[in-house]
Amino acid sequence: MSLYPGDPPYTCSPHATVPEHGYSVQSISLCTHTGTHVDAPSHFFADAKSIDQIPLPSFIRPAIVVDVSEKVVPRGRIIWDDFNLSIDNRSEPIVLIRTDWSKHWGKPEYVNHPFLDAEAARQLVARGVSAIGIDTLSPDETEGAANDFGVHQAILGAGGLIVENLKNLAAIPDGAFVNFVPLNLKGGDGSPVRAFAYVP
Numbered sequence: 001m002s003l004y005p006g007d008p009p010y011t012c013s014p015h016a017t018v019p020e021h022g023y024s025v026q027s028i029s030l031c032t033h034t035g036t037h038v039d040a041p042s043h044f045f046a047d048a049k050s051i052d053q054i055p056l057p058s059f060i061r062p063a064i065v066v067d068v069s070e071k072v073v074p075r076g077r078i079i080w081d082d083f084n085l086s087i088d089n090r091s092e093p094i095v096l097i098r099t100d101w102s103k104h105w106g107k108p109e110y111v112n113h114p115f116l117d118a119e120a121a122r123q124l125v126a127r128g129v130s131a132i133g134i135d136t137l138s139p140d141e142t143e144g145a146a147n148d149f150g151v152h153q154a155i156l157g158a159g160g161l162i163v164e165n166l167k168n169l170a171a172i173p174d175g176a177f178v179n180f181v182p183l184n185l186k187g188g189d190g191s192p193v194r195a196f197a198y199v200p
């Protein structure tokens, strides 16, 4: 399991087992940002909406994939000019930034992911985009010189959502929707999700 540096680890251990108790119950421990997950605005803004305050339809959106996978290098900055994006009039899309960095999941190299320039995030917000997803640990650089959370600030500051640690973005066809429905965690600043795309 690749974790954001400093986040608590994921554990899963038996609490009851079929041979001993006649039934199985497991105890899991993780944080709100473990694995594939969605960030709520309250992740960065204390008085902003938590995950349980966001309507369910906000987590099911038409997908627009921006493929920058040919351009990425370790810790490379993805700028607005790298985007070849046309936002059509489909309502409330999620813009998915495809880097294919997910191939490094579980390895030390995963932390050296490419990241989004904060100005590109502001351009998305200006075009009405209120949700982004990326196949890396974070859309901001992790533990680097640019580690200022500018993308989180721009998207979450506009009341939007960020999905992190996605994978298989190459497999998403045109016209697909993405489902990233979270657990309904009271006051949650995010939640793990089982993200999937589908064509209605």
Ligand SMILES: [Zn+2]
Residues within 6 Å of the ligand: 033, 037, 038, 039, 164, 190
């Ligand atoms: Zn997060």
